[in-house]
Amino acid sequence: VIFLSADAYGVLPPVARLDEGQIRHYFLSGYTAKVAGTERGVTEPEPIFSTCFASPFLVLPPDTYADMLIDRVNRHHAEVWMLNTGWVGGPYGVGERMSIAHTRAIVRAVVQGRLHDIATHPDPVFGLQIPNHVPDVPPEVLDPRGSWSDPDRYDRQAIKLRKMFEENIHTIGKGGSTAG
Protein backbone atom coordinates (compact mmCIF):
# COMPACT_ATOMS: atom_id res chain seq x y z
CA VAL A 1 0.00 0.00 0.00
CA ILE A 2 1.51 3.30 -1.09
CA PHE A 3 0.38 6.78 -0.02
CA LEU A 4 1.48 9.50 -2.44
CA SER A 5 1.93 13.11 -1.38
CA ALA A 6 3.41 15.85 -3.53
CA ASP A 7 4.90 17.92 -0.71
CA ALA A 8 5.66 21.35 -2.13
CA TYR A 9 7.27 22.31 1.21
CA GLY A 10 9.97 19.75 0.44
CA VAL A 11 10.15 18.35 3.98
CA LEU A 12 8.54 14.90 3.84
CA PRO A 13 11.02 12.11 3.08
CA PRO A 14 10.91 10.62 -0.44
CA VAL A 15 10.03 7.28 1.14
CA ALA A 16 9.13 6.13 4.65
CA ARG A 17 7.57 3.05 6.18
CA LEU A 18 4.49 3.65 8.32
CA ASP A 19 3.59 1.88 11.56
CA GLU A 20 -0.05 1.29 12.51
CA GLY A 21 -0.53 4.66 14.21
CA GLN A 22 1.04 6.45 11.27
CA ILE A 23 -1.08 4.51 8.76
CA ARG A 24 -4.23 5.79 10.44
CA HIS A 25 -2.84 9.32 10.84
CA TYR A 26 -1.66 9.75 7.26
CA PHE A 27 -4.72 7.99 5.77
CA LEU A 28 -7.08 10.25 7.70
CA SER A 29 -4.93 13.25 6.72
CA GLY A 30 -4.90 12.56 2.96
CA TYR A 31 -2.22 15.18 2.45
CA THR A 32 -0.70 16.82 -0.56
CA ALA A 33 0.36 20.37 -1.34
CA LYS A 34 -0.18 22.34 -4.45
CA VAL A 35 1.61 25.36 -5.74
CA ALA A 36 -0.83 28.19 -5.79
CA GLY A 37 -0.42 31.60 -7.36
CA THR A 38 -1.27 34.59 -5.18
CA GLU A 39 -2.59 37.94 -6.31
CA ARG A 40 0.81 39.58 -6.30
CA GLY A 41 2.17 36.90 -8.63
CA VAL A 42 4.01 35.11 -5.83
CA THR A 43 3.67 31.36 -5.99
CA GLU A 44 3.80 29.48 -2.77
CA PRO A 45 2.80 26.05 -1.48
CA GLU A 46 -0.66 25.51 -0.10
CA PRO A 47 -1.54 22.40 1.93
CA ILE A 48 -4.49 20.23 0.86
CA PHE A 49 -5.97 17.66 3.22
CA SER A 50 -8.70 15.30 2.01
CA THR A 51 -9.81 12.70 4.56
CA CYS A 52 -8.97 9.15 3.40
CA PHE A 53 -7.75 10.73 0.13
CA ALA A 54 -11.45 10.90 -0.75
CA SER A 55 -13.21 13.48 1.44
CA PRO A 56 -15.88 14.57 -1.09
CA PHE A 57 -16.93 10.93 -1.67
CA LEU A 58 -17.04 9.59 1.89
CA VAL A 59 -20.52 8.83 3.16
CA LEU A 60 -19.82 7.06 6.46
CA PRO A 61 -17.63 8.43 9.29
CA PRO A 62 -13.91 8.38 8.31
CA ASP A 63 -12.96 5.87 11.03
CA THR A 64 -15.15 3.29 9.27
CA TYR A 65 -12.79 3.41 6.29
CA ALA A 66 -9.59 3.76 8.36
CA ASP A 67 -10.58 0.71 10.45
CA MET A 68 -11.14 -1.32 7.27
CA LEU A 69 -7.69 -0.34 5.97
CA ILE A 70 -5.95 -1.26 9.25
CA ASP A 71 -7.87 -4.55 9.42
CA ARG A 72 -6.77 -5.58 5.93
CA VAL A 73 -3.19 -4.41 6.37
CA ASN A 74 -2.90 -6.47 9.56
CA ARG A 75 -4.58 -9.55 8.17
CA HIS A 76 -2.49 -9.64 5.00
CA HIS A 77 0.73 -8.36 6.62
CA ALA A 78 0.75 -5.61 3.99
CA GLU A 79 3.45 -2.97 4.18
CA VAL A 80 2.37 0.67 4.01
CA TRP A 81 4.77 3.21 2.59
CA MET A 82 4.46 6.96 2.13
CA LEU A 83 6.18 8.59 -0.83
CA ASN A 84 6.87 12.26 -1.41
CA THR A 85 6.54 12.88 -5.16
CA GLY A 86 6.84 16.65 -4.67
CA TRP A 87 9.96 18.63 -3.85
CA VAL A 88 13.32 17.75 -2.28
CA GLY A 89 16.23 19.93 -1.19
CA GLY A 90 13.97 22.85 -0.33
CA PRO A 91 10.44 24.09 -0.92
CA TYR A 92 8.97 24.88 -4.33
CA GLY A 93 11.13 27.58 -5.88
CA VAL A 94 14.27 26.54 -3.98
CA GLY A 95 14.41 22.75 -4.12
CA GLU A 96 13.94 20.44 -7.05
CA ARG A 97 11.00 18.38 -8.16
CA MET A 98 11.57 14.80 -7.00
CA SER A 99 12.90 12.84 -9.99
CA ILE A 100 10.30 10.51 -11.53
CA ALA A 101 13.10 8.00 -12.19
CA HIS A 102 13.94 7.91 -8.46
CA THR A 103 10.27 7.64 -7.50
CA ARG A 104 9.86 4.76 -9.95
CA ALA A 105 12.94 3.06 -8.46
CA ILE A 106 11.43 3.44 -4.98
CA VAL A 107 8.07 2.03 -6.14
CA ARG A 108 9.86 -0.88 -7.83
CA ALA A 109 11.81 -1.65 -4.63
CA VAL A 110 8.61 -1.47 -2.54
CA VAL A 111 6.46 -3.69 -4.78
CA GLN A 112 9.26 -6.23 -5.21
CA GLY A 113 9.55 -6.48 -1.42
CA ARG A 114 13.18 -5.39 -1.55
CA LEU A 115 12.77 -2.90 1.30
CA HIS A 116 11.19 -5.50 3.58
CA ASP A 117 14.36 -6.25 5.54
CA ILE A 118 16.25 -3.01 5.04
CA ALA A 119 17.11 -1.15 8.24
CA THR A 120 15.46 2.21 8.81
CA HIS A 121 16.14 5.30 10.90
CA PRO A 122 13.54 7.74 12.24
CA ASP A 123 13.35 11.30 10.92
CA PRO A 124 13.55 13.81 13.80
CA VAL A 125 10.29 15.71 13.20
CA PHE A 126 7.64 13.24 12.00
CA GLY A 127 9.09 10.04 13.46
CA LEU A 128 8.78 8.40 10.04
CA GLN A 129 11.00 5.38 9.41
CA ILE A 130 13.32 6.16 6.48
CA PRO A 131 15.08 3.21 4.85
CA ASN A 132 18.87 3.44 5.09
CA HIS A 133 19.21 2.23 1.54
CA VAL A 134 17.00 1.85 -1.57
CA PRO A 135 18.34 0.07 -4.68
CA ASP A 136 19.04 2.48 -7.57
CA VAL A 137 18.45 5.61 -5.47
CA PRO A 138 21.37 7.77 -4.26
CA PRO A 139 21.40 7.74 -0.43
CA GLU A 140 21.50 11.57 -0.16
CA VAL A 141 18.09 11.72 -1.92
CA LEU A 142 16.53 9.70 0.89
CA ASP A 143 17.38 12.18 3.66
CA PRO A 144 15.23 15.33 3.33
CA ARG A 145 16.98 17.28 6.08
CA GLY A 146 20.41 16.60 4.62
CA SER A 147 19.28 17.67 1.15
CA TRP A 148 18.44 21.20 2.36
CA SER A 149 21.31 23.69 2.33
CA ASP A 150 20.09 25.12 5.64
CA PRO A 151 19.10 22.32 8.07
CA ASP A 152 17.72 24.79 10.63
CA ARG A 153 15.34 26.13 8.01
CA TYR A 154 14.36 22.54 7.26
CA ASP A 155 13.53 21.97 10.93
CA ARG A 156 11.37 25.10 11.11
CA GLN A 157 9.48 24.21 7.93
CA ALA A 158 9.04 20.58 8.98
CA ILE A 159 7.67 21.60 12.40
CA LYS A 160 5.28 23.97 10.62
CA LEU A 161 4.01 21.17 8.40
CA ARG A 162 3.65 18.83 11.37
CA LYS A 163 1.49 21.47 13.06
CA MET A 164 -0.66 21.72 9.93
CA PHE A 165 -1.23 17.95 10.09
CA GLU A 166 -2.17 18.19 13.79
CA GLU A 167 -4.56 21.07 13.22
CA ASN A 168 -6.16 19.28 10.28
CA ILE A 169 -6.71 16.05 12.23
CA HIS A 170 -8.60 18.04 14.86
CA THR A 171 -10.81 19.76 12.29
CA ILE A 172 -11.89 16.65 10.36
CA GLY A 173 -15.66 16.80 10.12
CA LYS A 174 -15.73 20.54 10.72
CA GLY A 175 -14.60 21.71 7.30
CA GLY A 176 -15.32 19.48 4.35
CA SER A 177 -12.44 19.32 1.87
CA THR A 178 -13.53 19.38 -1.75
CA ALA A 179 -10.27 17.85 -3.03
CA GLY A 180 -10.30 14.36 -4.45
Added chain:
Amino acid sequence: VKAAPSRPELSGTPAGPADRRNLSPASLYEHAIRRDEAVIVSTGALTAETGKHTGRSPKDKFFVKEPSSQDAIWWHPGNRPISIAKFDALYQRVQEFCDTHEVFTQDVFACADARHRLRVRVITELAWHSLFARNLFIRPTADELASFTPDFTVISAPSVKADPAKDGTRSETFILVDLGRRIVIIGGTEYAGEIKKSIFTALNYLLPAQGVFPMHCSANLGSGGSDVALFFGLSGTGKTTLSADPSRRLIGDDEHGWSETGVFNFEGGCYAKTIRIRKESEPEIYAATESFGTILENVAYDPRTRVPDYDSEEKTENTRAAYPGPASTPAT
Protein backbone atom coordinates in the same frame (compact mmCIF):
# COMPACT_ATOMS: atom_id res chain seq x y z
CA VAL B 1 -26.81 0.46 6.58
CA LYS B 2 -30.38 -0.74 6.51
CA ALA B 3 -32.36 -2.23 3.65
CA ALA B 4 -34.01 0.13 1.19
CA PRO B 5 -37.27 1.32 2.74
CA SER B 6 -40.76 0.99 1.39
CA ARG B 7 -41.22 4.72 0.83
CA PRO B 8 -43.63 4.87 -2.10
CA GLU B 9 -42.30 5.66 -5.55
CA LEU B 10 -43.38 9.07 -6.81
CA SER B 11 -44.63 7.60 -10.04
CA GLY B 12 -42.09 4.98 -10.93
CA THR B 13 -38.42 5.37 -11.80
CA PRO B 14 -38.05 6.35 -15.44
CA ALA B 15 -36.46 3.81 -17.73
CA GLY B 16 -36.08 5.93 -20.83
CA PRO B 17 -37.52 4.95 -24.20
CA ALA B 18 -36.44 1.60 -25.66
CA ASP B 19 -35.17 3.13 -28.90
CA ARG B 20 -32.58 5.21 -27.05
CA ARG B 21 -31.46 2.54 -24.60
CA ASN B 22 -27.93 1.06 -24.59
CA LEU B 23 -27.00 2.73 -27.86
CA SER B 24 -23.62 1.94 -29.41
CA PRO B 25 -20.79 4.48 -29.65
CA ALA B 26 -21.47 5.03 -33.38
CA SER B 27 -25.11 5.73 -32.77
CA LEU B 28 -24.38 8.03 -29.82
CA TYR B 29 -21.89 9.95 -31.98
CA GLU B 30 -24.71 10.56 -34.49
CA HIS B 31 -27.13 11.70 -31.83
CA ALA B 32 -24.56 13.95 -30.16
CA ILE B 33 -23.73 15.61 -33.48
CA ARG B 34 -27.35 15.89 -34.63
CA ARG B 35 -28.19 17.53 -31.31
CA ASP B 36 -25.21 19.88 -31.62
CA GLU B 37 -23.72 18.65 -28.34
CA ALA B 38 -20.28 17.68 -29.61
CA VAL B 39 -17.96 17.52 -32.62
CA ILE B 40 -15.60 14.90 -34.05
CA VAL B 41 -11.92 15.81 -34.00
CA SER B 42 -9.17 14.62 -36.36
CA THR B 43 -8.25 11.65 -34.15
CA GLY B 44 -11.74 10.13 -34.34
CA ALA B 45 -12.60 11.09 -30.77
CA LEU B 46 -15.79 12.95 -29.84
CA THR B 47 -15.16 16.33 -28.21
CA ALA B 48 -17.65 17.96 -25.87
CA GLU B 49 -17.57 21.19 -23.93
CA THR B 50 -19.20 21.38 -20.54
CA GLY B 51 -19.70 25.16 -20.35
CA LYS B 52 -19.73 26.81 -16.94
CA HIS B 53 -18.75 23.73 -14.94
CA THR B 54 -15.44 22.17 -15.94
CA GLY B 55 -15.01 20.29 -12.67
CA ARG B 56 -17.06 18.79 -9.85
CA SER B 57 -19.39 20.97 -7.78
CA PRO B 58 -18.89 19.40 -4.32
CA LYS B 59 -20.71 22.19 -2.51
CA ASP B 60 -23.87 21.48 -4.50
CA LYS B 61 -24.11 17.85 -3.35
CA PHE B 62 -26.77 16.95 -0.80
CA PHE B 63 -27.92 13.70 0.79
CA VAL B 64 -31.61 13.16 1.36
CA LYS B 65 -32.26 12.95 5.08
CA GLU B 66 -34.34 9.77 5.11
CA PRO B 67 -34.85 7.03 7.72
CA SER B 68 -32.77 4.20 6.20
CA SER B 69 -29.49 6.15 5.93
CA GLN B 70 -29.67 9.20 8.18
CA ASP B 71 -28.11 7.51 11.23
CA ALA B 72 -25.24 6.10 9.18
CA ILE B 73 -24.25 9.18 7.17
CA TRP B 74 -21.24 11.26 8.26
CA TRP B 75 -22.96 14.64 8.44
CA HIS B 76 -20.50 17.52 8.17
CA PRO B 77 -20.17 20.62 5.98
CA GLY B 78 -19.16 18.40 3.04
CA ASN B 79 -22.22 16.10 3.43
CA ARG B 80 -25.23 18.30 3.91
CA PRO B 81 -28.85 17.16 4.21
CA ILE B 82 -31.84 17.98 2.05
CA SER B 83 -35.39 17.07 3.04
CA ILE B 84 -37.44 14.34 1.42
CA ALA B 85 -39.98 16.95 0.31
CA LYS B 86 -37.35 19.13 -1.40
CA PHE B 87 -35.83 16.10 -3.13
CA ASP B 88 -39.22 14.88 -4.29
CA ALA B 89 -40.07 18.27 -5.77
CA LEU B 90 -36.85 18.41 -7.81
CA TYR B 91 -37.13 14.74 -8.70
CA GLN B 92 -40.57 15.41 -10.11
CA ARG B 93 -39.19 18.19 -12.30
CA VAL B 94 -36.38 15.93 -13.51
CA GLN B 95 -38.88 13.22 -14.29
CA GLU B 96 -41.16 15.61 -16.16
CA PHE B 97 -38.14 16.73 -18.16
CA CYS B 98 -37.35 13.10 -19.04
CA ASP B 99 -40.97 12.50 -20.06
CA THR B 100 -41.04 15.46 -22.43
CA HIS B 101 -37.54 15.38 -23.95
CA GLU B 102 -35.25 12.93 -25.71
CA VAL B 103 -33.25 11.08 -23.08
CA PHE B 104 -30.67 8.29 -23.38
CA THR B 105 -30.31 5.27 -21.14
CA GLN B 106 -27.31 3.03 -20.45
CA ASP B 107 -27.61 -0.03 -18.24
CA VAL B 108 -24.19 -0.76 -16.81
CA PHE B 109 -22.43 -2.48 -13.92
CA ALA B 110 -20.20 -1.06 -11.24
CA CYS B 111 -17.78 -3.49 -9.48
CA ALA B 112 -15.83 -6.09 -11.46
CA ASP B 113 -16.39 -8.66 -8.70
CA ALA B 114 -19.77 -10.23 -9.58
CA ARG B 115 -20.56 -10.86 -5.90
CA HIS B 116 -20.57 -7.12 -5.22
CA ARG B 117 -21.90 -5.96 -8.55
CA LEU B 118 -24.15 -2.90 -8.63
CA ARG B 119 -26.54 -2.68 -11.58
CA VAL B 120 -26.73 0.97 -12.50
CA ARG B 121 -29.15 2.67 -14.87
CA VAL B 122 -27.83 5.98 -16.17
CA ILE B 123 -30.43 8.23 -17.80
CA THR B 124 -29.05 11.33 -19.48
CA GLU B 125 -30.30 14.35 -21.34
CA LEU B 126 -27.07 14.44 -23.37
CA ALA B 127 -26.17 11.70 -25.83
CA TRP B 128 -22.46 12.15 -25.07
CA HIS B 129 -23.14 11.59 -21.35
CA SER B 130 -24.67 8.25 -22.37
CA LEU B 131 -21.44 7.38 -24.19
CA PHE B 132 -19.49 8.55 -21.13
CA ALA B 133 -21.42 6.12 -18.90
CA ARG B 134 -20.90 3.33 -21.40
CA ASN B 135 -17.14 4.02 -21.54
CA LEU B 136 -16.56 4.46 -17.82
CA PHE B 137 -18.55 1.62 -16.33
CA ILE B 138 -18.64 -2.13 -16.98
CA ARG B 139 -20.67 -3.08 -20.03
CA PRO B 140 -23.06 -6.02 -19.46
CA THR B 141 -23.41 -8.79 -22.06
CA ALA B 142 -26.51 -8.92 -24.28
CA ASP B 143 -27.96 -11.65 -22.03
CA GLU B 144 -27.30 -9.61 -18.92
CA LEU B 145 -29.01 -6.61 -20.52
CA ALA B 146 -32.09 -8.65 -21.42
CA SER B 147 -32.82 -9.31 -17.74
CA PHE B 148 -31.42 -6.04 -16.35
CA THR B 149 -33.14 -4.46 -13.36
CA PRO B 150 -31.32 -1.54 -11.76
CA ASP B 151 -30.12 -1.44 -8.14
CA PHE B 152 -29.27 2.23 -8.52
CA THR B 153 -30.32 4.99 -10.92
CA VAL B 154 -28.49 8.16 -11.90
CA ILE B 155 -30.37 10.82 -13.85
CA SER B 156 -28.38 13.67 -15.36
CA ALA B 157 -30.50 16.53 -16.73
CA PRO B 158 -28.25 19.62 -16.98
CA SER B 159 -31.13 21.73 -18.38
CA VAL B 160 -33.08 21.32 -15.17
CA LYS B 161 -31.91 24.10 -12.89
CA ALA B 162 -32.77 24.52 -9.25
CA ASP B 163 -34.11 27.66 -7.65
CA PRO B 164 -32.15 27.89 -4.37
CA ALA B 165 -34.88 29.86 -2.58
CA LYS B 166 -37.56 27.34 -3.46
CA ASP B 167 -35.57 24.11 -3.76
CA GLY B 168 -33.27 24.44 -0.75
CA THR B 169 -30.10 24.08 -2.84
CA ARG B 170 -27.02 26.31 -2.77
CA SER B 171 -27.21 27.27 -6.45
CA GLU B 172 -28.99 26.27 -9.65
CA THR B 173 -26.65 23.24 -9.75
CA PHE B 174 -27.61 20.19 -7.74
CA ILE B 175 -26.39 16.67 -7.11
CA LEU B 176 -28.96 15.05 -4.85
CA VAL B 177 -28.29 11.58 -3.48
CA ASP B 178 -31.19 9.53 -2.15
CA LEU B 179 -29.58 6.46 -0.56
CA GLY B 180 -32.96 5.09 0.50
CA ARG B 181 -34.56 5.03 -2.93
CA ARG B 182 -31.15 4.45 -4.57
CA ILE B 183 -31.37 7.44 -6.91
CA VAL B 184 -29.06 10.33 -7.74
CA ILE B 185 -30.39 13.31 -9.68
CA ILE B 186 -28.02 15.81 -11.25
CA GLY B 187 -28.99 19.17 -12.74
CA GLY B 188 -27.39 22.46 -13.72
CA THR B 189 -24.01 20.95 -14.66
CA GLU B 190 -22.73 19.19 -17.77
CA TYR B 191 -19.47 18.01 -16.17
CA ALA B 192 -19.57 14.25 -16.80
CA GLY B 193 -17.38 13.43 -13.80
CA GLU B 194 -20.43 14.03 -11.58
CA ILE B 195 -22.00 10.83 -12.95
CA LYS B 196 -18.86 8.81 -12.23
CA LYS B 197 -18.38 10.18 -8.73
CA SER B 198 -22.08 9.76 -7.85
CA ILE B 199 -21.66 6.02 -8.29
CA PHE B 200 -18.44 6.09 -6.28
CA THR B 201 -20.28 7.91 -3.50
CA ALA B 202 -23.05 5.28 -3.55
CA LEU B 203 -20.44 2.50 -3.33
CA ASN B 204 -18.77 4.21 -0.37
CA TYR B 205 -22.11 3.78 1.40
CA LEU B 206 -23.19 0.34 0.16
CA LEU B 207 -19.97 -1.71 0.14
CA PRO B 208 -18.78 -1.50 3.78
CA ALA B 209 -21.96 -3.35 4.78
CA GLN B 210 -20.88 -6.13 2.39
CA GLY B 211 -17.43 -6.33 3.98
CA VAL B 212 -15.75 -4.45 1.14
CA PHE B 213 -13.40 -1.52 1.74
CA PRO B 214 -14.06 1.13 -0.94
CA MET B 215 -10.91 3.02 -1.93
CA HIS B 216 -10.01 6.08 -3.99
CA CYS B 217 -6.78 4.63 -5.35
CA SER B 218 -5.13 3.12 -8.41
CA ALA B 219 -4.11 -0.53 -8.39
CA ASN B 220 -1.85 -2.88 -10.31
CA LEU B 221 -0.85 -6.51 -10.14
CA GLY B 222 2.56 -8.21 -10.33
CA SER B 223 3.33 -10.91 -12.89
CA GLY B 224 2.97 -13.56 -10.18
CA GLY B 225 -0.72 -12.68 -10.13
CA SER B 226 -1.03 -12.36 -6.37
CA ASP B 227 0.84 -9.22 -5.31
CA VAL B 228 -1.35 -6.15 -5.58
CA ALA B 229 -0.04 -2.61 -5.17
CA LEU B 230 -2.45 0.18 -4.21
CA PHE B 231 -1.63 3.85 -4.78
CA PHE B 232 -3.59 6.39 -2.73
CA GLY B 233 -3.09 10.07 -3.48
CA LEU B 234 -4.85 13.29 -4.35
CA SER B 235 -4.87 14.85 -7.79
CA GLY B 236 -1.36 15.57 -9.07
CA THR B 237 0.55 13.17 -6.82
CA GLY B 238 1.26 10.48 -9.44
CA LYS B 239 -1.55 7.97 -8.84
CA THR B 240 -2.14 7.32 -12.55
CA THR B 241 1.48 7.69 -13.69
CA LEU B 242 2.98 5.33 -11.09
CA SER B 243 0.34 2.62 -11.46
CA ALA B 244 1.01 2.50 -15.24
CA ASP B 245 3.99 0.15 -15.10
CA PRO B 246 4.87 -1.98 -18.16
CA SER B 247 5.96 -4.87 -15.91
CA ARG B 248 2.66 -5.02 -14.01
CA ARG B 249 -0.99 -5.33 -15.07
CA LEU B 250 -3.14 -2.28 -14.36
CA ILE B 251 -6.29 -3.19 -12.43
CA GLY B 252 -7.66 0.36 -12.56
CA ASP B 253 -6.63 3.97 -12.11
CA ASP B 254 -9.14 5.48 -9.71
CA GLU B 255 -11.66 3.45 -7.68
CA HIS B 256 -11.35 -0.02 -6.15
CA GLY B 257 -12.78 -2.33 -3.54
CA TRP B 258 -10.81 -4.58 -1.16
CA SER B 259 -13.00 -7.57 -0.32
CA GLU B 260 -12.42 -10.78 1.63
CA THR B 261 -10.93 -12.32 -1.50
CA GLY B 262 -9.06 -9.54 -3.26
CA VAL B 263 -9.01 -6.18 -4.95
CA PHE B 264 -11.37 -5.26 -7.78
CA ASN B 265 -12.04 -2.25 -9.98
CA PHE B 266 -15.34 -0.45 -9.62
CA GLU B 267 -15.20 0.77 -13.19
CA GLY B 268 -14.61 -0.47 -16.71
CA GLY B 269 -12.95 2.62 -18.12
CA CYS B 270 -10.65 5.55 -17.49
CA TYR B 271 -11.23 9.27 -17.06
CA ALA B 272 -7.69 10.49 -17.58
CA LYS B 273 -6.31 14.00 -17.45
CA THR B 274 -4.99 15.10 -20.82
CA ILE B 275 -3.49 18.52 -20.15
CA ARG B 276 -0.04 18.71 -21.80
CA ILE B 277 -0.15 14.98 -22.51
CA ARG B 278 2.76 13.57 -24.54
CA LYS B 279 2.79 10.33 -26.45
CA GLU B 280 6.20 9.38 -25.01
CA SER B 281 5.34 9.85 -21.32
CA GLU B 282 1.71 8.58 -21.34
CA PRO B 283 1.48 6.15 -24.29
CA GLU B 284 -1.70 4.35 -23.16
CA ILE B 285 -3.71 7.50 -22.56
CA TYR B 286 -2.39 9.09 -25.74
CA ALA B 287 -3.42 6.04 -27.77
CA ALA B 288 -6.93 6.33 -26.32
CA THR B 289 -7.21 9.95 -27.47
CA GLU B 290 -6.71 8.66 -31.01
CA SER B 291 -9.48 6.07 -30.80
CA PHE B 292 -13.02 6.22 -32.10
CA GLY B 293 -15.41 6.11 -29.14
CA THR B 294 -13.22 8.14 -26.80
CA ILE B 295 -14.70 11.33 -25.40
CA LEU B 296 -12.45 14.36 -25.04
CA GLU B 297 -13.91 16.74 -22.47
CA ASN B 298 -13.07 20.44 -22.76
CA VAL B 299 -10.04 19.79 -24.97
CA ALA B 300 -9.39 22.72 -27.33
CA TYR B 301 -9.00 22.03 -31.07
CA ASP B 302 -8.32 23.93 -34.26
CA PRO B 303 -11.76 24.69 -35.72
CA ARG B 304 -10.53 24.21 -39.28
CA THR B 305 -8.18 21.19 -39.08
CA ARG B 306 -9.94 19.76 -36.00
CA VAL B 307 -6.57 18.78 -34.53
CA PRO B 308 -6.80 18.69 -30.72
CA ASP B 309 -4.51 20.97 -28.72
CA TYR B 310 -3.65 19.25 -25.44
CA ASP B 311 -1.46 22.14 -24.32
CA SER B 312 -4.33 24.63 -24.31
CA GLU B 313 -5.91 25.64 -21.01
CA GLU B 314 -8.41 27.76 -22.93
CA LYS B 315 -11.43 26.00 -21.43
CA THR B 316 -9.88 24.53 -18.28
CA GLU B 317 -6.76 22.89 -16.93
CA ASN B 318 -8.98 19.90 -16.07
CA THR B 319 -9.23 18.49 -19.62
CA ARG B 320 -10.11 14.79 -19.76
CA ALA B 321 -10.37 11.72 -21.94
CA ALA B 322 -13.05 9.12 -21.13
CA TYR B 323 -12.51 5.72 -22.71
CA PRO B 324 -13.25 2.03 -22.05
CA GLY B 325 -10.77 -0.45 -20.52
CA PRO B 326 -8.73 -1.84 -18.82
CA ALA B 327 -10.02 -5.43 -18.65
CA SER B 328 -12.10 -5.76 -15.55
CA THR B 329 -10.98 -9.01 -13.97
CA PRO B 330 -10.69 -8.88 -10.18
CA ALA B 331 -7.32 -9.71 -8.62
CA THR B 332 -7.72 -12.40 -5.98
